[in-house]
Amino acid sequence: MRQKKGVKTKALRAAVPKVLPICISFFFLAMSYGLLMGTRGFSFLWPMCMSAFIFTGSMEFVTVNLLVSAFNPLATLMLAMMIGTRHLFYGISMLGRFKGMGLRKPYLIYAMCDETFAVNNSARIPGNVDRGWFYFFVSLLNQASWVLGATIGGIVGGRLTFNTSGLDFVMTALFVVIFVDQWMSSKRKSHMAALTGIVVPAICLALFGADDFMIPSLAVMLVMFLMLRPYLDDLKTDMQSDGREGRA
Amino acid sequence: MMIMTTWQGIVTVLMAVLGTVITRFLPFLLFPESKQPPRVIEYLGKVLPYAMTGLLVVYSLKGVQPLSGSHGIPEAIAIAVIVLLHLWKRNMLLSIAGGTIVYMLLVQLVFAA
Numbered sequence: 619m620r621q622k623k624g625v626k627t628k629a630l631r632a633a634v635p636k637v638l639p640i641c642i643s644f645f646f647l648a649m650s651y652g653l654l655m656g657t658r659g660f661s662f663l664w665p666m667c668m669s670a671f672i673f674t675g676s677m678e679f680v681t682v683n684l685l686v687s688a689f690n691p692l693a694t695l696m697l698a699m700m701i702g703t704r705h706l707f708y709g710i711s712m713l714g715r716f717k718g719m720g721l722r723k724p725y726l727i728y729a730m731c732d733e734t735f736a737v738n739n740s741a742r743i744p745g746n747v748d749r750g751w752f753y754f755f756v757s758l759l760n761q762a763s764w765v766l767g768a769t770i771g772g773i774v775g776g777r778l779t780f781n782t783s784g785l786d787f788v789m790t791a792l793f794v795v796i797f798v799d800q801w802m803s804s805k806r807k808s809h810m811a812a813l814t815g816i817v818v819p820a821i822c823l824a825l826f827g828a829d830d831f832m833i834p835s836l837a838v839m840l841v842m843f844l845m846l847r848p849y850l851d852d853l854k855t856d857m858q859s860d861g862r863e864g865r866a
Numbered sequence: 867m868m869i870m871t872t873w874q875g876i877v878t879v880l881m882a883v884l885g886t887v888i889t890r891f892l893p894f895l896l897f898p899e900s901k902q903p904p905r906v907i908e909y910l911g912k913v914l915p916y917a918m919t920g921l922l923v924v925y926s927l928k929g930v931q932p933l934s935g936s937h938g939i940p941e942a943i944a945i946a947v948i949v950l951l952h953l954w955k956r957n958m959l960l961s962i963a964g965g966t967i968v969y970m971l972l973v974q975l976v977f978a979a
Contacts, residue, residue: 638959692881727894795962815921
């Protein structure tokens, strides 16, 4: 029992500094979301439950608008799946790392929002810290601060006076920092993958606009990586690339 | 104000939950631990982590309009600050907090509409 507790404490201690900036901004962002729902006449129970169960910021904001329009459950389902397409790619990226997570695994998958994925995907976890519990606390702390913010926002209403404009940039800052970290700690070949991840979405954003660029970006990247496979297939040297061409 | 009934509202929220959950669980259902995933999926699992961070950077900047308003200048300055801070100290908290504070000062004081 005691030993197990020590493992969790250690993982929690490793997770807190990695998620602190996210938690702070999640709290305020979710609060603005709760405020928005409050001004539309919803009780705080709505933002509280929606933030806890949907747990993907973009879809929560979209759902506010859906709730004040005509009832159309099928369109809502389709929209949620389209907005969430990127999660398919997160899942493929985490297949190996979530192996052997046991009972924690369903929660880790369920709670994998953009920011949680970004941290869990890139964190260099010290050898003496349990990976599973680290992933677990990253997910839990992020979700808890998001739900707390949304709930308080729903209760407080419009009484907040602190000017938070620009605070949402913390998300961009997080992703940029992780990008720089990955860039510096990886070999040259992976820079090609990283650049593809910047250039393809940037071109698609210019061509298709902010509302419609994600699906084309993901599709083009998929094609690009399949074409680059002969060059990038041996990205990690710990796996022997035997019979590397063939069926792909 | 809501024009649908409370139950219709709850169903709408549940549909949003279901759609999101499907996209999150699908890869793990298609490629369970007990089975070796196809080589091409393993390959994608190695290259996508690098690419997805870049995608998230672009995604978080999608609202920036280079041709109007502040022309994305505050974003560009703040990102430069973040990269330099991070190359210099490699302290995640410092880089994120520094860049965000610079950005907030820029949009609230310098580029205020």
